[in-house]
Amino acid sequence: MRAAVSRPGVLLAVYPGATRQRLAVEAELARRGWPCVSGPAEADLLVIAGDHEGEGRGEGGESDWVAGLWQGIPAPKVRVWVTDPERAADALDSGLADLVRGEHEDDHAHEAHHEHHEHQQDGGTAPHSDHGGHDMHGGHHGHAGHAMGLVEGLPMADRADDRDGLRLDVLHVPLGPVLADWPAGLILHLTLQGDIVQEVTVEPVATPPSPSPPFWDEPWLRAASGEHISRGDAARRLCAAHLDSLGRFFAVAGWDDMAARTRHVRDRALAGATAAELTSLVRPLIRRAERSRTLRWLTTGLGTLPAEQARQRGVTGPALVADGDAYSRMLVWLEAVGRSAATCDVTEALDTAEVVGPRGRLDTPVPPSRALLDSLPRLLEGTEFACARIIVASLDPDLDELTHVPAPGTVHSHG
Amino acid sequence: MATSDWQPVLVLLVLIVAAVVLLHALSVALRAVREPVHTGPFSGGLEPQEHPLSRFHVRWYPVTMVFLAFDMEMLFMYPWTKVVSAVGTSAVVEMFLFLGILLAGVAYAWREGAFRWS
Amino acid sequence: MVERTPLWAVFVLPALLVGAALVTAGFDAVLAAGARRGRPGSLRETAVRAVEPGRQVLRHLVQQPRRTRASDLPLARIGAGLLPVAAVLAAVVLPLGFRSVSDLPEGIVWFNAMEALAWAAVWLAGWGPNSTLSLIGGYRFLAQGLAYELPHMLAITTAALGAESLRVGEVVDAQAGLWFVVWMPVAFVIYLLSAMAMAFWGPFDQPAGRDVAGGAGAELSGADRVLFLGGRWLLLVVAAAFSVPLFLGGGHGPLLPGWAWTVLKTAAVLAFLVGVRRAIPTVRMERYLELAWVVLTPLAIVQALVVAVVVLNR
Structure with a gap:
């Protein structure tokens, strides 16, 4: 079991302004040879690079998108903040230690123990997390039902004209801010038909202004x-x-x-x-x-x-x-x-x-x-x-x- | 002979399906937490406005038509390979005439822009 | 003529394939780590990297199950599981030396049919999770199939034509003197391209590309992910190994026994493909499809014509 998480898959979530931290984490990951994964499904360790740990980011101490990512990662999972580029290696070490320890506790006790080392309390098995703005999450699938054309709280895609003169299903998908090889903090609101981008709105993630130069x-x-x-x-x-x-x-x-x-x-x-x-x-x-x-x-x-x-x-x-x-x-x-x-x-x-x-x-x-x-x-x-x-x-x-x-x-x- | 040729294939099918099931069972035995995590689809951390399942804009639709024509042709070409020297020149002439006609179709589709879609 | 093997060979075949897939993936991981660190790395580091694929399997097996909202779990599960099943079943006609598990009389058609199951597998895996990125990945593979499949089928029929048989054993026998690759070079090159394309790997990895966060496999976790990505490596190994009896003379070769030649040649083809992956960026279908239909298909037909004329005059 220890071998399974000894080289965890790392999902890197970077706040704007944290380029220095990102570079430190990337160099450290390369040194260790830990896989840098592209989505929550294959992640064990969520590394959040930001200037200040949770400062000014809502009561949960973090943005919606970080909470969304964390919620989508299957256990065993641990998250760490990297606020000081010099201490990226320490953060990864502590993340790994938590992962390994969580494994051992799971042999006897239950899941919630993972989060003991964390400053958050929402467990992977408790989708009813107390972060705001999460009504759409899958854990709530009980209450929406199939009323008003909604399936588990979401409508199906509707049709609209496309660039080729057809009427086809349109999806409104926010892309980012956490994708592999993507500018940190960029959100594109895409209107997609198939894999064709019909419309784009650019929205940078909300971050408090930073006095330090980029x-x-x-x-x-x-x-x-x-x-x-x-x-x-x-x-x-x-x-x-x-x-x-x-x-x-x-x-x-x-x-x-x-x-x-x-x-x-x-x-x-x-x-x-x-x-x-x-x-x-x-x-x-x-x-x-x-x-x-x-x-x-x-x-x-x-x-x-x-x-x-x-x-x-x-x-x-x-x-x-x-x-x-x-x-x-x-x-x-x-x-x-x-x-x-x-x-x-x-x-x-x-x-x-x-x-x-x-x-x-x-x-x-x-x-x-x-x-x-x-x-x-x-x-x-x-x-x-x-x-x-x-x-x-x-x-x-x-x-x-x-x-x-x-x-x-x-x-x-x-x- | 014909049945015994397929016997190992059948055994292998059972074996490999059993292996797939076994891997799932192994995962059930090993996993840290049993209850599934329910989550939204991933596109960077935020939620989409609709369910992603939709009628997809398949822009290579004309290509599927050309492909079907050739796929049918392959049905003839497989058995044809076994009889080329037995039937002789006429087999080769007929097959490549057929292929030539299909290629004319490809050329037409190309001119119409069926192979470029972006 | 390929000899029949005892029934226990059905147990050996999957083990051999999984072993070959792990070795290939390990080799690839070692090269990737070397590129990122700018140097090959010590022997110890190399060993650690080489076992990385095995560790990844373990890492995924301990994962908590994960369901995306309103996902169609059975579809995704069938899709992921179908890949390794198709790969291993395609491999029954692969001769090791001069013995295969079952030398079916229509072996080449069987291989083609099994390999085409990947179309369904990848699309199902992409559709099932109800996620935009994996849906895009699934549809990308259909477009890719339309591009690679036809030149691929023409290439393998060309080899069958050279031996005038669809039985893989007889194709190998026909190469006792001259390997097919010598007088069917175009078919061989096309075959290698399609081998990578059917495994949606290397320059053809768009259906599972990193730009769509893993594409068809984006939302898969646990055993499903292991089966999907492992099945992809298996498919690559089987496709590469099949080029040996088709074009590279199978077990024929001096000095060494037949099985050793098969292993050597397969390893060489796989090493070449891993090298190609490092040398070429991902080919997008919206550009490749035109090349496949306008250049590769006519070339494959001309190659078949040349072979047909040679067969007539022999």
């Missing part, structure tokens, strides 16, 4: 506020940011091997590899991605965003430079990765005349990721589900930027 934009924002930041540090962060985006892009495109290699290099970059080492790591990746005809065949023509439209929507980063489809955005990232890897040892100070982060200009009134989110609906409508995922990954908005509220007079003075 992880990926940090060097530029800090330089803008007068701190001394070396060009090398900024280049390193840029390189890692794009590698992170590329890792997601490859993973969503179904190229697990490249995704894994890219994430390894990202972790090396953040761990402080020298420019020489980083260049030698990055070069084979770039060559392989650029030479893959299959990748090119599969991603050209997806989510074409002409420069003109991009500019109209206020996009300033790689998506504007690329002036094209998902494939061309990937090429822009690759090129920037190669360039920045070579300069990440430079010690001279970062030029603060232009505050441009990995996703675009940071001195504009709206953060660059807001512009990316604004361009999402038009790009996604009418696409197939798989293509929609690739398009989202190829823009890779960073929702940390939305939660960040800059202290007055820091950035805008330069704009």
